[in-house]
Amino acid sequence: xxxxxxxxxxxxxxxxxxxxxxxxxxxxxxxxxxxxxxxxxxxxxxxxxxxxxxxxxxxxxxxxxxxxxxxxxxxxxxxxxxxxxxxxxxxxxxxxxxxxxxxxxxxxxxxxxxxxxxxxxxxxxxxx
Amino acid sequence: xxxxxxxxxxxxxxxxxxxxxxxxxxxxxxxxxxxxxxxxxxxxxxxxxxxxxxxxxxxxxxxxxxxxxxxxxxxxxxxxxxxxxxxxxxxxxxxxxxxxxxxxxxxxxxxxxxxxxxxxxxxxxxxxxxxxx
Numbered sequence: 585x586x587x588x589x590x591x592x593x594x595x596x597x598x599x600x601x602x603x604x605x606x607x608x609x610x611x612x613x614x615x616x617x618x619x620x621x622x623x624x625x626x627x628x629x630x631x632x633x634x635x636x637x638x639x640x641x642x643x644x645x646x647x648x649x650x651x652x653x654x655x656x657x658x659x660x661x662x663x664x665x666x667x668x669x670x671x672x673x674x675x676x677x678x679x680x681x682x683x684x685x686x687x688x689x690x691x692x693x694x695x696x697x698x699x700x701x702x703x704x705x706x707x708x709x710x711x712x
Numbered sequence: 713x714x715x716x717x718x719x720x721x722x723x724x725x726x727x728x729x730x731x732x733x734x735x736x737x738x739x740x741x742x743x744x745x746x747x748x749x750x751x752x753x754x755x756x757x758x759x760x761x762x763x764x765x766x767x768x769x770x771x772x773x774x775x776x777x778x779x780x781x782x783x784x785x786x787x788x789x790x791x792x793x794x795x796x797x798x799x800x801x802x803x804x805x806x807x808x809x810x811x812x813x814x815x816x817x818x819x820x821x822x823x824x825x826x827x828x829x830x831x832x833x834x835x836x837x838x839x840x841x842x843x844x845x
C-alpha cells in the first residue's frame with residue numbers, strides 16, 4: 585500500500601491511510617528522502633493517525649527517516665500518534681526520542697512554520 | 713470459548729496480518745482499546761522475531777479461560793536456528809540483527825504471562841497470555 589505524499593507550500597505531507605508492512609514503510613522513507621530534494625522542501629510531516637500499532641520496526645524506520653531528511657536539510661515532524669499507541673510504545677521501550685512529534689497535522693504545520701520563521705528571521709525578527 | 717486463529721508467518725506482510733487477526737480475536741472479550749493495542753504490539757514483535765531470525769513459522773492465537781477469567785493466548789513457533797542464550801536475548805537492547813533489541817523483552821512487558829523455550833538447531837516457541845482486567 586503506497587502512502588500518498590502531498591506537496592503543500594515548502595512542505596511534504598505523507599498521510600498514512602492504512603496499516604503498513606515493513607516494505608511499505610521503507611518505501612515511504614525512500615520516497616520522502618528523494619522528494620525532499622526534488623521539491624526543495626524544508627519540512628516533512630508524517631501523519632500516523634490511522635496506525636493502530638507502532639512496533640519496533642516502525643519506530644526504527646521513522647527514526648532513520650527523520651535523520652536522513654535532516655541530512656538533506658529539512659525537518660521531520662511525526663503527527664497523530666494515538667493515546668493507546670503511545671501507551672504501548674512506552675511499554676515496549678520505544679520512545680522516538682530524537683524525532684520531533686506533534687499532536688496533529690495542524691500542530692505539525694505550526695511547528696514547521698515556527699522553525700521557518702526562526703531561520704528566516706536569523707534571530708532579528710522578534711521584538712522589533 | 714475455544715475460538716482459534718493460526719497464521720503462517722512467511723513474510724513481513726504476515727506480521728501485519730497476525731496482529732490484525734489477534735486484535736480481532738481479542739476484541740470479542742472485554743479488553744480495553746489500550747489492551748487491544750498492547751496485544752497487537754506484542755504479537756507484532758514475536759511475529760517479527762520469526763521473520764528476522766527463522767524466516768518462517770506460525771502464530772496460533774486462542775481465546776482461553778482460567779478460573780472464570782477470560783483472555784487470549786498467543787503461541788509463536790518456528791523451526792529456525794534457535795537462541796543460544798535465551799537469558800541474553802531477553803535483555804533490553806540485545807540484538808544480533810541490527811534491530812533495536814526491544815522485541816522480546818518488550819513483548820514480555822506488554823503481556824501478563826510470557827514464556828520462551830528455545831533449542832539451538834531446533835527452533836523457538838514463545839507463549840504469551842493476556843487476561844481481561
